[in-house]
Amino acid sequence: MAKEQIVVGLEIGTSKVAAVVGDVRPDQPIHILGVGLTPSRGVRKGEIVDLETAARCVRDALADAEVASDVDIRTVYLGIAGGHIGSFPSRGSVLIPEDRGEVTYEDIQQVQEDARKVQLPHDHCFIHSVLQQYYVDGQDEVLNPLGFQGSKLEADFQIVHGSQKRINNSIRCVQELGVQVTQPVFNAVAAAQVVLNADQKNAGAVMIDMGGGTSDYIAYNNGAVKACGSVAIGGDHITNDISIGLRLPMARAEWLKVQEGGVLTVGEPAAGRVVLKPEAGFAGCAVERKLLNTIISCRVRETLELIKRELEAEKALRYLGGGVLLTGGCSLLEGIDELAGEVFGVPVRLTHAHAVSGPASAFENPQLSAAIGLIKYAQATQPESSKKQIGKFFGRLFGR
Amino acid sequence: MIELTRTHDVNSAWNVKVLGIGGAGSHAADRLTKDAVAGAEILVANTDFRALSACVTQERIVLGQRLTRGLGTGGDPDLGRSAAQESMGQVMARLQGASLVILLVGLGGGTGSGAAPCIAEAARQMGAHVAVFATLPFSFEGRRRSEQARDGLDALRRHANLVVCFENDRMAAVADPASGIEDAFESVDSLLAQAVRAVTTMTAQKNVMHSGLDEIAATVAEHRATALFGYGVAAGEERARAALARAFSNPLFESEGALASATRLWVFVSGGSDLRWSEVQLLMQELTERISSEVRVFFGAAVDPELAGSVSVTLLAGIPDSADAGARSAVRSSRVEAIAYSNTMEPFAISETAAAASLQQVSHDREHAAEPLGTHAEHEQHVEDPALEVPLNPSEHAPEPLASLGAEFREMDPFPLEEQVSAPQRSVPIPPYEAAKERRESAAQSVKRVEPTVEPVFPEPIADKTEINPSRTVAADKEADRREVAETHAEAESHTPPEVAPLSAVAKRAKDTVQEQMRFESPNRGGRFEKTDPTIVDGEDLDVPTFMRQHLPLE
Numbered sequence: 001m002a003k004e005q006i007v008v009g010l011e012i013g014t015s016k017v018a019a020v021v022g023d024v025r026p027d028q029p030i031h032i033l034g035v036g037l038t039p040s041r042g043v044r045k046g047e048i049v050d051l052e053t054a055a056r057c058v059r060d061a062l063a064d065a066e067v068a069s070d071v072d073i074r075t076v077y078l079g080i081a082g083g084h085i086g087s088f089p090s091r092g093s094v095l096i097p098e099d100r101g102e103v104t105y106e107d108i109q110q111v112q113e114d115a116r117k118v119q120l121p122h123d124h125c126f127i128h129s130v131l132q133q134y135y136v137d138g139q140d141e142v143l144n145p146l147g148f149q150g151s152k153l154e155a156d157f158q159i160v161h162g163s164q165k166r167i168n169n170s171i172r173c174v175q176e177l178g179v180q181v182t183q184p185v186f187n188a189v190a191a192a193q194v195v196l197n198a199d200q201k202n203a204g205a206v207m208i209d210m211g212g213g214t215s216d217y218i219a220y221n222n223g224a225v226k227a228c229g230s231v232a233i234g235g236d237h238i239t240n241d242i243s244i245g246l247r248l249p250m251a252r253a254e255w256l257k258v259q260e261g262g263v264l265t266v267g268e269p270a271a272g273r274v275v276l277k278p279e280a281g282f283a284g285c286a287v288e289r290k291l292l293n294t295i296i297s298c299r300v301r302e303t304l305e306l307i308k309r310e311l312e313a314e315k316a317l318r319y320l321g322g323g324v325l326l327t328g329g330c331s332l333l334e335g336i337d338e339l340a341g342e343v344f345g346v347p348v349r350l351t352h353a354h355a356v357s358g359p360a361s362a363f364e365n366p367q368l369s370a371a372i373g374l375i376k377y378a379q380a381t382q383p384e385s386s387k388k389q390i391g392k393f394f395g396r397l398f399g400r
Numbered sequence: 401m402i403e404l405t406r407t408h409d410v411n412s413a414w415n416v417k418v419l420g421i422g423g424a425g426s427h428a429a430d431r432l433t434k435d436a437v438a439g440a441e442i443l444v445a446n447t448d449f450r451a452l453s454a455c456v457t458q459e460r461i462v463l464g465q466r467l468t469r470g471l472g473t474g475g476d477p478d479l480g481r482s483a484a485q486e487s488m489g490q491v492m493a494r495l496q497g498a499s500l501v502i503l504l505v506g507l508g509g510g511t512g513s514g515a516a517p518c519i520a521e522a523a524r525q526m527g528a529h530v531a532v533f534a535t536l537p538f539s540f541e542g543r544r545r546s547e548q549a550r551d552g553l554d555a556l557r558r559h560a561n562l563v564v565c566f567e568n569d570r571m572a573a574v575a576d577p578a579s580g581i582e583d584a585f586e587s588v589d590s591l592l593a594q595a596v597r598a599v600t601t602m603t604a605q606k607n608v609m610h611s612g613l614d615e616i617a618a619t620v621a622e623h624r625a626t627a628l629f630g631y632g633v634a635a636g637e638e639r640a641r642a643a644l645a646r647a648f649s650n651p652l653f654e655s656e657g658a659l660a661s662a663t664r665l666w667v668f669v670s671g672g673s674d675l676r677w678s679e680v681q682l683l684m685q686e687l688t689e690r691i692s693s694e695v696r697v698f699f700g701a702a703v704d705p706e707l708a709g710s711v712s713v714t715l716l717a718g719i720p721d722s723a724d725a726g727a728r729s730a731v732r733s734s735r736v737e738a739i740a741y742s743n744t745m746e747p748f749a750i751s752e753t754a755a756a757a758s759l760q761q762v763s764h765d766r767e768h769a770a771e772p773l774g775t776h777a778e779h780e781q782h783v784e785d786p787a788l789e790v791p792l793n794p795s796e797h798a799p800e801p802l803a804s805l806g807a808e809f810r811e812m813d814p815f816p817l818e819e820q821v822s823a824p825q826r827s828v829p830i831p832p833y834e835a836a837k838e839r840r841e842s843a844a845q846s847v848k849r850v851e852p853t854v855e856p857v858f859p860e861p862i863a864d865k866t867e868i869n870p871s872r873t874v875a876a877d878k879e880a881d882r883r884e885v886a887e888t889h890a891e892a893e894s895h896t897p898p899e900v901a902p903l904s905a906v907a908k909r910a911k912d913t914v915q916e917q918m919r920f921e922s923p924n925r926g927g928r929f930e931k932t933d934p935t936i937v938d939g940e941d942l943d944v945p946t947f948m949r950q951h952l953p954l955e
Contacts, residue, residue, distance in 0.1 A: 044929055044931060044932045045929065045935070048608065049931040049932060050931075083935055182795075232932075232935045233935065233943070237942070238927075240928045240943075240945065241946060241947060243928075243949075244948070245947055275638065275641075278676070278678040283678050284678040285682070285685075286682055286685065286686065295945070295946075297947040298947045298950065298952060299945070299946040299947075302942075302946045306937060306942075
């Protein structure tokens with residue numbers, strides 16, 4: 001039953017607002033109908049600081065997406081990011097009554113709720129409970145315990161939580177435009193849907209989405225989410241560093257970063273200088289490429305090392321057969337894969353959304369990984385009438 | 401912006417005559433004639449009649465016709481001198497009315513080495529400025545010629561305002577080794593011609609900086625210094641930098657090593673009316689990065705309509721002659737010498753008012769030592785097109801302190817002449833110009849009051865770049881002090897938005913501010929992140945730039 005369904009993923013990012021309209025059919029790659037991409041104002045470090053301005057940008061993005069896809073947008077899946085997002089593991093357990101002796105759907109529901117009985121930081125709310133694995137009577141690596149014989153069902157979840165206030169801000173921003181938010185989704189979780197394939201998830205992989213305001217990361221071990229989180233440092237910080245370090249206005253610093261910047265400080269990419277032509281309000285200057293790259297690489301290295309520390313704390317870096325995958329706007333910096341390779345000690349690849357169909361320009365842009373991922377997430381969590389069980393299962397997987 | 405009107409009536413008397421003396425000199429003069437240098441009358445003088453008649457230049461003077469019977473001096477300077485004295489009346493008659501006399505001479509032989517100093521002296525007495533462009537013989541020509549050349553050079557230095565030396569040995573590098581000898585000499589001639597064009601342009605009608613001659617002379621030269629001359633011209637994109645690169649790669653400008661021992665550097669930039677100030681700034685920035693921080697840089701610029709679309713850069717670097725024993729102390733003593741000397745040397749009367757006025761000017765400008773160039777973008781600057789090698793003997797003349805609108809120029813100079821302070825002596829103003837000077841002084845005065853103080857534009861050369869000259873002169877010390885003053889000015893004003901802060905200055909300032917202002921959760925996080933919560937990790941505010949928190953030494 002290939003019922004066509006339109007899903008819209010909306011990411012209110014720091015550098016851009018992306019609205020992606022996709023056609024979702026079960027068991028088929030999602031088809032992108034249209035993309036609305038506008039520069040974002042009023043968002044810093046992944047959080048909305050100016051509601052009015054941000055709302056205007058969101059409206060523009062949604063309008064562009066509507067025009068591009070010829071669809072009226074009523075509901076969206078909203079991507080959430082920000083330094084306030086955290087995650088920790090939690091185990092839930094439920095006892096199976098002896099007379100029944102086997103695991104039922106209700107047990108699975110219950111174990112998830114049990115896992116949620118944890119103390120969240122003040123003012124935080126649940127975003128996801130991401131299933132890692134089930135245990136039935138101590139037997140681990142159980143993917144689907146339905147029908148298992150046993151007396152005790154346990155499950156490891158990764159609880160993803162975030163600041164209630166900030167999430168509400170984002171939701172309100174969208175609602176003011178007359179659009180409903182179906183569900184807030186953590187950006188990294190969403191992006192991982194389209195950036196990592198099953199093999200990589202099984203082998204163990206880390207995906208880092210370095211965007212304008214935040215760097216979101218998610219680590220898979222043995223096919224399950226081992227750790228995820230968000231660091232409130234992104235391309236904006238790089239631009240700010242350049243602006244302060246080279247005494248340039250932000251716009252020029254941004255241009256410099258995008259057009260000429262990289263993270264390599266030795267060799268040919270770091271040679272020479274960039275001449276900025278004078279224009280209104282700016283007298284022009286010459287910038288040593290090596291200096292520019294030093295500033296950038298300093299910041300990028302620090303950010304990556306911070307992420308590495310967070311992952312190590314969760315013991316998520318042990319089995320990384322799939323290596324590290326970089327996406328997001330910052331992944332376009334020349335040489336960043338080398339730098340990340342140095343930091344993490346494993347091969348690093350630059351990547352973007354896969355397993356989608358549609359205009360290549362839409363999904364090959366690493367900035368859109370999260371927005372497209374939202375659609376994939378929606379597909380994965382949508383309850384399907386004909387495949388209800390599996391749909392529910394996936395739903396449980398993501399803690400719906 | 402205050403519009404400055406140039407008073408042209410004064411310049412009507414300005415008259416340049418170029419005289420090529422001797423064989424080499426006539427060849428060089430012929431080069432000029434062929435190139436049709438505007439604004440100057442070209443003459444040649446020789447003892448050798450045949451050589452003279454072979455000249456392209458029409459205006460010819462035979463020297464010592466009775467003495468040598470038109471056969472030349474045979475390489476004897478004494479003969480040359482006598483010949484010149486015999487024909488002095490004729491020479492002076494032809495040079496009459498010139499305000500600037502440029503002598504082209506090849507030293508080492510008879511006519512050049514013997515006659516030129518006499519003619520220079522006479523021209524000086526006539527009341528003209530005298531600039532001499534001399535070539536020194538190849539070393540293979542033998543010691544005798546070298547000695548005669550040196551003697552002639554010394555004699556010339558005593559009389560001329562400006563003596564520019566081109567060593568033939570060095571100039572051999574100018575010519576392509578595969579080219580024929582005629583081509584080689586021709587390229588030498590064209591260099592001389594370029595140099596002459598420089599002087600004529602610099603002192604030409606449309607420029608007001610007549611005193612530039614003395615200024616270059618005194619300030620670029622050290623006692624018996626040699627100089628590096630580089631010339632580059634380029635058009636199109638990034639022409640300023642390309643021209644600078646070409647000037648640097650000019651064979652006469654030698655290697656970086658030689659440049660490293662330069663103590664002074666004169667930069668002339670000229671372009672068409674489309675020459676942009678930002679290009680000039682960029683160029684100067686790049687230039688000062690290439691040279692030692694102890695080098696004193698003097699800057700001249702002008703608009704030459706014929707150069708529309710291109711930019712030409714001329715460099716002239718003064719290098720103390722290493723052959724001179726104790727060159728440094730010699731410099732010091734020579735400067736002292738200069739003060740004493742010029743007092744006695746002056747054959748002209750100096751009007752007291754002019755002297756007093758310029759003295760005032762000197763002290764006034766001292767205060768404004770660090771005026772930026774940026775504010776003067778609209779004014780035409782003065783160009784010296786080719787740089788002149790100016791191994792000048794400063795004993796000839798103290799520099800004429802900022803008396804003209806060149807004063808406006810001098811303000812812009814972030815490295816003002818030290819001589820202004822220590823040598824309040826007058827140089828030799830040509831009487832007709834005094835009035836003009838005073839007029840310009842008052843104009844310049846009013847200009848100065850309007851200027852806002854902005855950071856000096858020229859970057860300090862990289863601080864840790866230690867060049868090969870460890871010894872510092874009194875001059876360099878004072879200059880360093882002055883620079884520090886300028887720096888503190890700059891730092892005090894660093895909150896005004898600096899449009900173009902040169903890199904090294906920025907880095908330096910960044911380092912300084914890091915030490916002072918490094919506070920966690922400080923307001924200095926960068927306005928970008930003001931409305932958000934600081935991201936504190938391990939006690940550090942990550943919104944503060946990483947390179948600042950890690951105290952990275954930014955070069």
